[in-house]
Amino acid sequence: MAKFRKGNKGGQQKINTSSLPDIVFMLLFFFMVSTSMKEVTLLVKIKSPEATELTKLEKKSLVSYIYIGEPLSSKKYGKEPRIQLNDAFATVDDIESYIMAERESMKEADRPKMTVSIKADADTQMGTITDVKQALRKAQALKISYSARKANK
Amino acid sequence: MAKKETPEVNAGSTADIAFLLLIFFLVSTTMSTDTGLSRMLPPIVPQTDDAPPVKERNVFTVLLNYKNQLLVEGEWCEVSDLREKAKEFIENPLDKPNLPEKSDVEVEFFGTYPVSKGVISLQNDRGSQYQAYLQVQNELQAAYNELRNDLAKRKFNKEFKECSDAEQDAIKKIYPQRISEAEPKNIKK
Numbered sequence: 560m561a562k563f564r565k566g567n568k569g570g571q572q573k574i575n576t577s578s579l580p581d582i583v584f585m586l587l588f589f590f591m592v593s594t595s596m597k598e599v600t601l602l603v604k605i606k607s608p609e610a611t612e613l614t615k616l617e618k619k620s621l622v623s624y625i626y627i628g629e630p631l632s633s634k635k636y637g638k639e640p641r642i643q644l645n646d647a648f649a650t651v652d653d654i655e656s657y658i659m660a661e662r663e664s665m666k667e668a669d670r671p672k673m674t675v676s677i678k679a680d681a682d683t684q685m686g687t688i689t690d691v692k693q694a695l696r697k698a699q700a701l702k703i704s705y706s707a708r709k710a711n712k
Numbered sequence: 713m714a715k716k717e718t719p720e721v722n723a724g725s726t727a728d729i730a731f732l733l734l735i736f737f738l739v740s741t742t743m744s745t746d747t748g749l750s751r752m753l754p755p756i757v758p759q760t761d762d763a764p765p766v767k768e769r770n771v772f773t774v775l776l777n778y779k780n781q782l783l784v785e786g787e788w789c790e791v792s793d794l795r796e797k798a799k800e801f802i803e804n805p806l807d808k809p810n811l812p813e814k815s816d817v818e819v820e821f822f823g824t825y826p827v828s829k830g831v832i833s834l835q836n837d838r839g840s841q842y843q844a845y846l847q848v849q850n851e852l853q854a855a856y857n858e859l860r861n862d863l864a865k866r867k868f869n870k871e872f873k874e875c876s877d878a879e880q881d882a883i884k885k886i887y888p889q890r891i892s893e894a895e896p897k898n899i900k901k
Contacts, residue, residue, distance in 0.1 A: 705749045705849065
């Protein structure tokens, strides 16, 4: 039977790598399912304020975001803090309709659990944020969260 | 030849393609969960002239001006001292007459427990900084969290976070979080 034993004689044994693509695909699917794409491109500069007593926002589908901060292209839009909803600048008056639209897109049962996350720059003046809060009260979106990051002490 | 062999496709590069996709997803996605301070806004109520009178002793007033300075119960105060003051107000351990009243409430696990009627009222100027405002909110939250944690340790011998839902609800009933964010005022210099 010596005639079958030809080729890599004495050389190293080759490792079978045919299952490598499967493993990598599995990883790929895991990451595809478990992560979410960045939904919006920020038009405002946001340096999150710091806090220690934080709670996590569960269930991303229940959260709507309001961004407040100085515009990134301050030459074009000035330095006044602006409100961003979805992908565009907005005014306080737009918040009510935005909340309505967000609420419409949710399932009936989830609507009472809707949370609005206010992501504002640490240096914003409270005036803008108070206006936003009043608009949210008008829109009956009472569950809010002041977005902040963990202070590292 | 009886059997025609189909030519095999070279699958050696699928691993590379998959790796490429994997790296793309790793880079483009964010795993981070959003964190923040949760609050409930008060619903809008029609303005009435005869609002129910609130006793002065039951209200803990915190004012924040445009220079980010604090005035707590009429006294100048640092942010770092706010937590202790708030804790003393909420708990009123010595039943002082200038600190909030208590009313007996039936609570699971605890029986009848004197629950404070105190409300923390936070007012800010339109010019104050968001970071300062959030710091005040954070300290008030910390006061509640510490009180709840202490009680959980005394009663159940574990942290508040580790308590069951029913136990947490009972503790929340004893220390209800009452932070009122009053309508803004433009405080003049």
